[in-house]
Amino acid sequence: MTAIGCACAASFAQHRQGVAGPYQWSEGAEAVPPRDDGRTRHGDLLRELGLDGLIDAHSHWFPESVMRRIWDHFDRHYWPITYRQLPAGRLEWVRRNKIKRFTTLNYAHRPGMAAWLNEWTARFAARTPEAIPCGTFYAEAGVGEEVRRCIEDYRFRGFKLHLRVSDMDPTQSALHPAFEQIEAAGLPVVMHVGSAPEPGRFTSPRYLQALLERFPRLKVVVAHMGAWEWETYLTLAERLDNLYLDTTMVFVGFTACGPHPEALSPRLEGASHKILFGSDFPNIPYPLSHAVNGIGRLPLSRQAKRRILFDNAAALFGLESV
Numbered sequence: 001m002t003a004i005g006c007a008c009a010a011s012f013a014q015h016r017q018g019v020a021g022p023y024q025w026s027e028g029a030e031a032v033p034p035r036d037d038g039r040t041r042h043g044d045l046l047r048e049l050g051l052d053g054l055i056d057a058h059s060h061w062f063p064e065s066v067m068r069r070i071w072d073h074f075d076r077h078y079w080p081i082t083y084r085q086l087p088a089g090r091l092e093w094v095r096r097n098k099i100k101r102f103t104t105l106n107y108a109h110r111p112g113m114a115a116w117l118n119e120w121t122a123r124f125a126a127r128t129p130e131a132i133p134c135g136t137f138y139a140e141a142g143v144g145e146e147v148r149r150c151i152e153d154y155r156f157r158g159f160k161l162h163l164r165v166s167d168m169d170p171t172q173s174a175l176h177p178a179f180e181q182i183e184a185a186g187l188p189v190v191m192h193v194g195s196a197p198e199p200g201r202f203t204s205p206r207y208l209q210a211l212l213e214r215f216p217r218l219k220v221v222v223a224h225m226g227a228w229e230w231e232t233y234l235t236l237a238e239r240l241d242n243l244y245l246d247t248t249m250v251f252v253g254f255t256a257c258g259p260h261p262e263a264l265s266p267r268l269e270g271a272s273h274k275i276l277f278g279s280d281f282p283n284i285p286y287p288l289s290h291a292v293n294g295i296g297r298l299p300l301s302r303q304a305k306r307r308i309l310f311d312n313a314a315a316l317f318g319l320e321s322v
Ligand SMILES: [Zn+2]
Pocket: 058, 060, 248, 280
């Protein structure tokens, strides 16, 4: 068992002072505990929805050396990470938070990295029953073979691309062998295609639209509800059967993605079969329960909340038994 962080007022203030850049807590967020204190604060919500756990469609599992470098970058440019335990410790926190299954998203920012990450993910998933293994790929020689390996040899359940960090045009022909196989296999790709928290060269919706014109049956989960291009991505999800959204770092008191536009709230119920709960664990400045309870606070039916926290991800990732 790992040590449980202190939730005293002093550490909360310190934690908040660690926030760098333009990111802030919204007003009223004083009630958000800075540390996970080991109590599942979303237990009441799960009971109300008739669930004994939930699925996290957006969580990150990198080799430890990469995770440490990512955290150094977050410390300098973004926000303090609430979960800084060793891998076994992080799994412990996931389990305590009643997360029954979670994706293992990672991504490459240079050639030669994706194959190594995928190999690591396959090993991690083999020893972690809750993992929904997801691969990644990069525009480099052998990308088609690497994606084949992910689908056929490793039996991954999906993929992840981060268009800003990878600085990669998803429509380039070098990636066609990858998307052709993923589309044919019916596997989802979680894609960071919105401009939050920082825009990139390829984070405009027009790149995703062009990709879907070329691969019209490709299943895509738009991370962060498409922040900041909220309305465009919501409209696309309403229109296209194969386009989904995840709630990562949205509907929380921390403004990495900015406040979700209130005007779009009435449309969430109708789109609730296309929305998946995501957390960005472990790279978040608040406990998991804060993000889960954010879904509970939305003006949605019980059925819609249940879909978001469990049913949609179970169906999309093809989880027979959860
Ligand atoms: Zn993420």
